Amino acid sequence: MSPPRVFEPAWRAAPRAAFDLDHTATGRGTVELQIGERRHRIYRNANFSIYSGQRCNARCPFCVEELRPLSRGLELVQQKRFEPDDTRYFARLDAALDAVAPLDPSVSITGGEPSIDPRLPAIIDRLARRGARKRTMTTNASGLLRPCGAGDVLDRVLAGGLEHLNISRAHPDFAINQRIMGTTAPISDAGLAEVVARCAARGTRVRLSCVLLRDRIDDLDGCLAYLERAAAWGVDNVIFRQLMQYDPATVQRNVITRFSDGRRAPMRPILEAIRPSARTRAGHPRFDFVRQVLGYYYYVEVYRFAGPAGPIDVCFEGADLADIEADARRRETPVIHELIFHPNTALCSTWQPWDGILL
Numbered sequence: 001m002s003p004p005r006v007f008e009p010a011w012r013a014a015p016r017a018a019f020d021l022d023h024t025a026t027g028r029g030t031v032e033l034q035i036g037e038r039r040h041r042i043y044r045n046a047n048f049s050i051y052s053g054q055r056c057n058a059r060c061p062f063c064v065e066e067l068r069p070l071s072r073g074l075e076l077v078q079q080k081r082f083e084p085d086d087t088r089y090f091a092r093l094d095a096a097l098d099a100v101a102p103l104d105p106s107v108s109i110t111g112g113e114p115s116i117d118p119r120l121p122a123i124i125d126r127l128a129r130r131g132a133r134k135r136t137m138t139t140n141a142s143g144l145l146r147p148c149g150a151g152d153v154l155d156r157v158l159a160g161g162l163e164h165l166n167i168s169r170a171h172p173d174f175a176i177n178q179r180i181m182g183t184t185a186p187i188s189d190a191g192l193a194e195v196v197a198r199c200a201a202r203g204t205r206v207r208l209s210c211v212l213l214r215d216r217i218d219d220l221d222g223c224l225a226y227l228e229r230a231a232a233w234g235v236d237n238v239i240f241r242q243l244m245q246y247d248p249a250t251v252q253r254n255v256i257t258r259f260s261d262g263r264r265a266p267m268r269p270i271l272e273a274i275r276p277s278a279r280t281r282a283g284h285p286r287f288d289f290v291r292q293v294l295g296y297y298y299y300v301e302v303y304r305f306a307g308p309a310g311p312i313d314v315c316f317e318g319a320d321l322a323d324i325e326a327d328a329r330r331r332e333t334p335v336i337h338e339l340i341f342h343p344n345t346a347l348c349s350t351w352q353p354w355d356g357i358l359l
């Protein structure tokens, strides 16, 4: 069964129920792969994430990096370990990339904050030499214009042929964004425009990522204002993310979870304003439906927006970390959905370096 080009209301209403690895997931099905001593069943479209050990220089009160361990009862500081020796780190990264090569996974670099990670240029060069598929990086952009060799970090990123650069930006207004993200030495608006222009010239697509927060970007008008600003920067790809949900029974409460619970703006009313569930009612005139994407713990709706300077691809994403555990519980044979190379050099099937160790 192909993903429906026709909007499917049931997917929006109950994405977990609609998710089926063999029929509704994008990659459809699994493959067997030997990693180390064992054979594993791996999702055909699994992504390989290189999780930077560089501590992030922002202080987002909804930080996803912090939230993932919290959802399993641990603070980030309790689980994040770092291999300090470059030689050992890169030897193990090479071994991990060799091990997953038959799968030809897409590869993303994430953090922490990779743009200020001294290892970033060598990681990017390595991926480019290997011809890794669909290379992307997620960043707050603060380090992209910092000097690096004869040029700057962005030069190295672009030389590495990244397909996408995902830049976190919680609000179009610089001062408000800074109040939300609290980045040390943030990139300026002019700097962001420069990054977008240089990326466009080299074929790397910038995607802005905006969290939906109560009293900030929390409704369709807010999204429209954000899209107008994105267009002015020359960006043609934006994702709006609902703050991640998690299992209240396993989560460790702290300032991040309290903020997330208090300020999570639901995406459903925005989606309803763009495209009502009932097929007979017309959708928003500036949004054309493209597709829905079901993941094992996330759900995405993709639209083409008629922007002032041309079309903008717009995604809306919701995710529930509890679905990761629910998926594992309901399977007799475990399935690996994603591959994470941790800063301590463990290759794991989870975002916890102590769980699902593969290599």
Ligand code: SF4
Residues within 6 Å of the ligand: 056, 057, 058, 059, 060, 062, 063, 064, 065, 066, 111, 112, 113, 139, 140, 168, 181
């Ligand atoms: S930029 Fe990303 S990693 Fe850094 S604090 Fe914000 S959400 Fe966390």
